Amino acid sequence: MRIAVYPGTFDPVTNGHLDIIKRAVKLFDKVILAVAQDNNKNPLFTLQERKELLEEAIKDIQNTEVSSFSGLTVDFARKCGAIAIIRGLRAVTDFEYEFQLALMNKKLDPTLETVFLMTKSDFSYISSSTIKWAASLNAKISEFVPENVEKALLRKYNKLV
Numbered sequence: 753m754r755i756a757v758y759p760g761t762f763d764p765v766t767n768g769h770l771d772i773i774k775r776a777v778k779l780f781d782k783v784i785l786a787v788a789q790d791n792n793k794n795p796l797f798t799l800q801e802r803k804e805l806l807e808e809a810i811k812d813i814q815n816t817e818v819s820s821f822s823g824l825t826v827d828f829a830r831k832c833g834a835i836a837i838i839r840g841l842r843a844v845t846d847f848e849y850e851f852q853l854a855l856m857n858k859k860l861d862p863t864l865e866t867v868f869l870m871t872k873s874d875f876s877y878i879s880s881s882t883i884k885w886a887a888s889l890n891a892k893i894s895e896f897v898p899e900n901v902e903k904a905l906l907r908k909y910n911k912l913v
């Protein structure tokens with residue numbers, strides 16, 4: 753069983769993340785979506801909310817499961833029996849951070865590989881932060897997030913009519 757872990761804050765999950773997940777399941781037997789509990793990001797959604805939004809968004813994608821973790825990604829990945837960590841790359845600007853993260857993770861656990869998937873160009877300019885910002889200012893965000901996330905954002909910002 754070839755298991756991969758896809759870690760992230762997922763605050764909230766976007767269509768960009770879903771694109772990476774759909775492609776990762778073609779490469780691995782199981783992809784565990786690991787919602788990071790605490791990584792200095794001061795999330796809008798609670799851990800439980802981020803998990804639930806993700807669970808609903810991926811319910812039709814086979815061979816995935818949602819989990820949460822605190823501490824090191826490599827420790828969580830090892831506990832899951834994973835052989836790889838999945839990360840999405842959007843643009844050159846992601847590269848330096850992802851490169852550092854991948855090398856640090858390699859140092860911490862040389863048995864784990866980081867597998868980078870290039871984000872589809874339609875989503876290469878979005879991030880959870882820009883979507884939250886846009887939603888808070890009444891912009892239409894339906895093409896960037898699944899329906900349940902759109903509703904949750906509108907609810908958070910009291911924009912649901």
Ligand code: COA
Pocket residue numbers: 759760761762763766767768769772788791793823824825826840841842853856857871875876878879880881882
């Ligand atoms: N499409 C659209 N947006 C994407 C994307 C894609 N395919 N892939 C990433 N993003 C965006 C996210 O929306 C997010 O946007 P934001 O910064 O506005 O919130 C940003 O890119 C990166 O988010 P994410 O992929 O969720 O990762 P992260 O940087 O928030 O979290 C962890 C990274 C959880 C993997 C990292 O913090 C971690 O490993 N923490 C545990 C501690 C650890 O092991 N540290 C490393 C060794 S010391």
